[in-house]
Amino acid sequence: MEKRKIILDCDPGHDDAIAMLLAWGSPVIDLVAVTTVAGNQTIEKVTRNALAVARVGNMQGLTIAKGSRRPIIRPETENAPSIHGDSGMDGPRSPKPMHTLDPRSGVQVIIDTIMQNPPKTITLVPTGALTNIALAARVEPRIVERVKEVVLMGGGAHVGNWSACAEFNIKIDPEAAYCVFHEKWPVTMIGLDVTHKALATPAVMADIAALGTKPAKFVCDLIDFFGKMYRKEQGFDAPPVHDACAVAYVIDPTLFTTRRCPIEVELTGTATLGMTVCDFRKLDYPDCSTQVALDIDHGRFWALITDALKRIGQVEF
Ligand code: PIR
Ligand code: CA
Numbered sequence: 001m002e003k004r005k006i007i008l009d010c011d012p013g014h015d016d017a018i019a020m021l022l023a024w025g026s027p028v029i030d031l032v033a034v035t036t037v038a039g040n041q042t043i044e045k046v047t048r049n050a051l052a053v054a055r056v057g058n059m060q061g062l063t064i065a066k067g068s069r070r071p072i073i074r075p076e077t078e079n080a081p082s083i084h085g086d087s088g089m090d091g092p093r094s095p096k097p098m099h100t101l102d103p104r105s106g107v108q109v110i111i112d113t114i115m116q117n118p119p120k121t122i123t124l125v126p127t128g129a130l131t132n133i134a135l136a137a138r139v140e141p142r143i144v145e146r147v148k149e150v151v152l153m154g155g156g157a158h159v160g161n162w163s164a165c166a167e168f169n170i171k172i173d174p175e176a177a178y179c180v181f182h183e184k185w186p187v188t189m190i191g192l193d194v195t196h197k198a199l200a201t202p203a204v205m206a207d208i209a210a211l212g213t214k215p216a217k218f219v220c221d222l223i224d225f226f227g228k229m230y231r232k233e234q235g236f237d238a239p240p241v242h243d244a245c246a247v248a249y250v251i252d253p254t255l256f257t258t259r260r261c262p263i264e265v266e267l268t269g270t271a272t273l274g275m276t277v278c279d280f281r282k283l284d285y286p287d288c289s290t291q292v293a294l295d296i297d298h299g300r301f302w303a304l305i306t307d308a309l310k311r312i313g314q315v316e317f
Contacts (some may be wrong), residue, residue, distance in 0.1 A: 003030035004250055005121055007113055009067070009106065010243065011039030011128030012049040012089055014226040018219060018305065019127050019153075019243035020050070024057045025308025026251050032122070033063040033113055035106030038077040039128040039172060041088025043069040046128075049089040051097030056218050058315040063113075064099055067106025068131040071173035077129070078162075078172045083229045091225025092218045095317035110136040114143040123250055126152040126180075127243035129172050134179035149186040153246040155263070155276030156192035157292050161234070163274065167192050170265060171274030178265040181276075187290045189263060189276065190249055194256065194296040195242035200227065202238070204302045211306065213314045219305075241305075248301050249293065255304075257295035260288050 008023055008031060010016040023031045034054070036047040047066045054062055070077050084090065102109055110132060114122050124147055126133050133152075137144055154169035154177065162168040170177045181187060200223045208216050208223075223239060230236040249256055259278075262285060266275040278292050279285075 003028055005030045005032050006123045006125050006250055007033045009035045009126040009132050011037050011046040012053055013040040014222045015241045015243040016127050017053045017222055018241050019247045020053045021057050022244050022247045022305050022308045024059050025312040028251055033109050035065050035067045035109055035132055037067045037128045037132050038069050040080045040084045045088040051099050052094040054099050055095045055097055055317050056215050057312050063102050065102040065104055065106040065109040071131055073175045082233055092221035106132045107135045111140040114146050119146050120148045123148045124150045125246050127246055129169055130176040130180045131173050134176035137183055144183045144185050147185050151188045151246050151249050153190045153243045155189050157278040159192045165272050166274030170276055174265055174267050174274040178267055181263055181265055184289055189292045190246045194293045195240045195245050197296050198241050198245050198301055199238040200241055207306050211309055215312050215315050216309050248304050251304055255297045255300050256293045258291045258293045260285055260291040262288055263290045
């Protein structure tokens, strides 16, 4: 079977890092490029982190490109040091990068990759602000018809984390999110409704630690730090590994329960800015291009991650 080609557009970020390792280690995914976007930390920091994770996973030949440094309209990116630390990926020792960055902008890499591959073969997996994706669709509108689908981590039907009803990735660049949700491509929203169930429990940590490799240890160190911050900031017993869920959906959508419905991004609300408003009034909207994930199989999700780490095996860094 042909592998599923994805572009991971991310802001590593603890959970973005795990998403990268899952994508690289999965036998059914071909990670064709990683593009970065300002979010969890500045564009310089998250790009450096992406390069470091590429080394942790020994991701030889992977294209990595730096994307947008600020939102489309809002003056500057709100970062999340309270949860990801000063580096954006605090906790593990982060190795010196060995990859060189692609000279193109992340936006250009997204456009080129989609245009140079056969139609409906590239899946976009954004796990940060949607700035690059929105810009790519504006610069080269033909990508909208040409991508297979967009599977994004962001939003939530019933829950927020950056305000009472908005999720971070959507809230920090709501206009970009608006653009992405309003294009005709199929969009699957992997939001907080499911990612808050994708918890790295002590049992999960034990399974990963038992692999005994450096990349596995790196993941444990990420989760340790993330878990401490999540306990302190949001009172979670174990941290949710949001972004890996979007990659898991591409690997095996049967892990998720989804519902097809219109999704609006709130741009003018005061208390509700960045909210993803899901219209559940009808049981189904057959012609709708958007759907939201509402449940996840925790056991099978974590099995994908341990399997990917097993395949990555030992790496010296
Ligand atoms: C996670 C994130 C931002 C803020 C908090 N509190 C937690 C990042 C993650 O990388 C993920 O992509 C998304 N944004 C979850 O809101
Ligand atoms: Ca992220």
